[in-house]
Amino acid sequence: MSAAAPLLEVRHLRVEFATRRGTLVAIDDVSLDIAPGEVLGVVGESGAGKSITGTAIIGLLEPPGRIAGGEILLEGRRIDDLPPEQMRRIRGRRIGAIFQDPLTSLNPLYTVGRQIVETIQTHLPLGAAEARARAIELLKEVGIPAAERRIDHYPHQFSGGMRQRVVIALALCANPRLIIADEPTTALDVSIQAQIITLLKKLCREHGTAVMLVTHDMGVIAETADRVAVMYAGRIVEVGPVQEVIHHPQHPYTAGLMGSIPAIGQEVERLPQIEGSMPRLDAIPKGCAFNPRCPKAFDRCREERPDLMPAGSTRAACWLHAGKAGTADERR
């Protein structure tokens, strides 16, 4: 068990999309928790359910998507069944969010200052002048030069990296306990990605804000996260401390992912890759969803679906680790 009570707990979350051709299960039995101030990385391929998990936590799933089971607790209180108005008050105030594309995250018709002030005043009992002072403070904090002047500029007057800084300021402006950052650097130049990640990490450490960092970039995870959860076809297949997962992956899928990252200074003809592709949501195989691509699959994998179980110093949903040492309750 982790020492501190978790800030966010997700228990057996199930998200379904009702479509004309039947119900698709996008997230199936996902459980995770984030301690105060912790950075949890969530990795996986496109369509593995990373973003949907984040969207479900902030209560912004769009129909036909819906939470079909499980629960989400913030500081011990259930938030997945709150009425929309109460959930709205939590968004921005307790849980902030950062999305992928800073170029389109800001309303083009309003100055960045107006958007920050609006958000501050929605959540905090501040007057116009105080809110503006706080907005300037925030812009300085996220490293925008000449913040006093820039606050009255429109989004199109900022570069992509600067806009993502503004977005971070917006996510932090009511001092939330948790930030869900969904691919926060994917749309940016490589040179700026590192700056933004460093900034996000620094600010969250200073404010004691926990982060759920959703990305497909293992490099970003390795640099930033304390723990990492690997998702595949709507389920978590492995979760553990970031160094353990990277250097001693226990699930064959994680191992495959790590194997496909080129190491610096090592010449390879061809990068190793995992054969095949992730199954579509309407064609998830019986047993372990990874079994058709898994080099180590055996009979049980094709019949029974594994839950997370202790595996080395991480936890993996893989029958290879069935019956090995470790207590079932162990969280890390």
Place this chain on the structure above:
Amino acid sequence: MIAFVIRRLLQGVVVMLVVGFIAFSLFNFVGDPVALMLPPEATQADRQAMRETLGLDRPFHVQFATFVGNAVQGNFGISLRLGRPVSALLVERLPATLELAFVAASLALLVGIPLGVYTGLKRNAWLSRVFLTVSLIGVSLPTFLIGIFLILIFAVWLGWLPSFGRGDTVMVGAWSTGFLTASGLKALILPSITLGLFQLTLIMRLVRSEMLEVLRTDYIKFARARGLTNRSIHFGHALRNTLVPVITITGLQLGAIIAFAIITETVFQWPGMGLLFIQAVQFADIPVMAAYLCLIGFIFVVINLVVDMLYYLVDPRLRIDRAVAGGH
């Protein structure tokens, strides 16, 4: 901004010159005005004298320049049908048309935008479906048919509203207004509904589809993630982003309302410019037709200028960038 306005004004002048040229050409297309104005028994000398009096013996470009010069001063000559100065006729008829167009446009905007927002936000509500279905009628039925139906129901069967004319008008300076009398206001109802219905449904459908589009954008999603209230998201962030296309269409439609009031004015015998124009066409009253053409051209140019300036107000991206984007 000033450079932009000046550029647009110059473009407007060019457009007006082209419109004026077309209007001027009308005179040469529709036969010899001298033959029309003189009695059949007039002699060749009479014709020559008339030609010189009218300046028709001068070269083409001089005649056009004279026409433009007169037109700028509001002098479009004398109506062949009514024997009175065209400008006086237009000034007399202008208030009726402008008041009708104003009421029709206000109706279209004040009803069309809220309905568009409602049907955009409550996409699946049954009331939205009703509005959308009914709006198809407005889009697809021709204006004169709507007018005749309205007359049949409200004037003939129910007898609530007058079927034609402006009712009593009051002169405010040189402006005859129907806004100040009960019968004037009553007379406005049916024609303005007839004239505005198409624009109303058009604006409603436009606002709806723009709202649906904007509500899908990332900045609306991000606004929700920031916990802003629905009111602020829908009206502060979404509606304002739909305004640029709405202003464009509304502006053009306002011009259309004024220009195509012809049909409504004919159906309701509304004593406006459109009716004057129709009568002028029947009589081949060229000066009136030319003047009407120039006036409508002018109205469109002004509306387009206003629309362009409204863009500037609504969308900061179009404003001149004094500050260069800084940072990386």
